[in-house]
Amino acid sequence: MTERIAQLFARLRPAKVFADIGCDHGYIALRAAESGLAETVYITDISEKCLEKAEKLLQPYIAAGRVKSVVCDGFSRIAEQVDEAMIAGMGGEEIVKILSAAAQKPERLVLQPMKNAPALRKYLVSAGYRIAEDVTFRDGKFYDVVVAERGEDRLTEEELFFGRTNLAERPQAFLDKIKGELTAVDGYLAVPMKEDSRAALAERREKLKEILR
Ligand SMILES: C[S@@+](CC[C@H](N)C(=O)[O-])C[C@H]1O[C@@H](n2cnc3c(N)ncnc32)[C@H](O)[C@@H]1O
Known part of the structure; x- marks a missing residue:
C-alpha cells in the first residue's frame, strides 16, 4: 500500500454505506472491505475498463454481496443513501461536478483533489459542509486531503487558499510545498512578462512569504 492510500484510508470512519467514487484499481475499497469499515x-x-480492475481485486467480497460494483458517472447509479464517500485522484473541479450532481449528499466526504483545491473548498462550504480537516501530506509528490462533514462553515481567504489544518498546525509537508512554490514563483519573476501577470505573481509571493514567517 502506498503512503497516499494509507493517508486516505486513515481518514475514513465506520459507515453503513461507503462509496469509493472513481475507484480505478480499487485499493481503497479493498482496505474498506477487509477491515469491515x-x-x-x-x-x-x-470507465468500465478501470472498474474491471477493482472487480478483479474485490471478487470475493462482490461474491459475498458486501461490495457492489457500478459503472457510472459519480453517484448517478447508486440506488441507496451513501453515508461516506471517497473521491480521490481527480481535479477539484471534477469532484465539484460529481458532488453537485449527487441527488443525496453523503454525510461525510474524504476528498483528494489533484488540483484546484480552493474551488473545491469553496463549493463544499456553499453546499452545506463543514471542513473537518484539510491538510497536505507527501508521498513523493504533495497531496491535499480534505475531510468534510455535513454542517455549516465559513472559510477565511487564507483557509480557502491553503487549507485550514495546514494553517493551524503547519505540518512539514505543507511548509515544504510552500517553500517549493516560492522558489518557482521567484523563477517566474526573473523573466520578462506582462505587468499584470507580474503583479499577480508578486502578490502570490507575498502570501507565500507570509506563511513562512
Ligand atoms: C487517477 S484515477 C484515481 C483512482 C483512485 N481514486 C485513487 O485515488 O487512486 C481517477 C479515476 O476516476 C475515474 N473518474 C473520472 N471521472 C469520473 C466520474 N465523473 N465518475 C466516476 N469516475 C470517474 C477515472 O475513470 C479514473 O479511474
Missing part, C-alpha cells in the same frame, strides 16, 4: 462498499468508475 462499512456494511456495504460501493465501487464505481465512469
Whole structure:
C-alpha cells in the first residue's frame, strides 16, 4: 500500500454505506472491505475498463454481496443513501461536478483533489459542509486531503487558499510545498512578462512569504 492510500484510508470512519467514487484499481475499497469499515462498499468508475480492475481485486467480497460494483458517472447509479464517500485522484473541479450532481449528499466526504483545491473548498462550504480537516501530506509528490462533514462553515481567504489544518498546525509537508512554490514563483519573476501577470505573481509571493514567517 502506498503512503497516499494509507493517508486516505486513515481518514475514513465506520459507515453503513461507503462509496469509493472513481475507484480505478480499487485499493481503497479493498482496505474498506477487509477491515469491515462499512456494511456495504460501493465501487464505481465512469470507465468500465478501470472498474474491471477493482472487480478483479474485490471478487470475493462482490461474491459475498458486501461490495457492489457500478459503472457510472459519480453517484448517478447508486440506488441507496451513501453515508461516506471517497473521491480521490481527480481535479477539484471534477469532484465539484460529481458532488453537485449527487441527488443525496453523503454525510461525510474524504476528498483528494489533484488540483484546484480552493474551488473545491469553496463549493463544499456553499453546499452545506463543514471542513473537518484539510491538510497536505507527501508521498513523493504533495497531496491535499480534505475531510468534510455535513454542517455549516465559513472559510477565511487564507483557509480557502491553503487549507485550514495546514494553517493551524503547519505540518512539514505543507511548509515544504510552500517553500517549493516560492522558489518557482521567484523563477517566474526573473523573466520578462506582462505587468499584470507580474503583479499577480508578486502578490502570490507575498502570501507565500507570509506563511513562512
Ligand atoms: C487517477 S484515477 C484515481 C483512482 C483512485 N481514486 C485513487 O485515488 O487512486 C481517477 C479515476 O476516476 C475515474 N473518474 C473520472 N471521472 C469520473 C466520474 N465523473 N465518475 C466516476 N469516475 C470517474 C477515472 O475513470 C479514473 O479511474
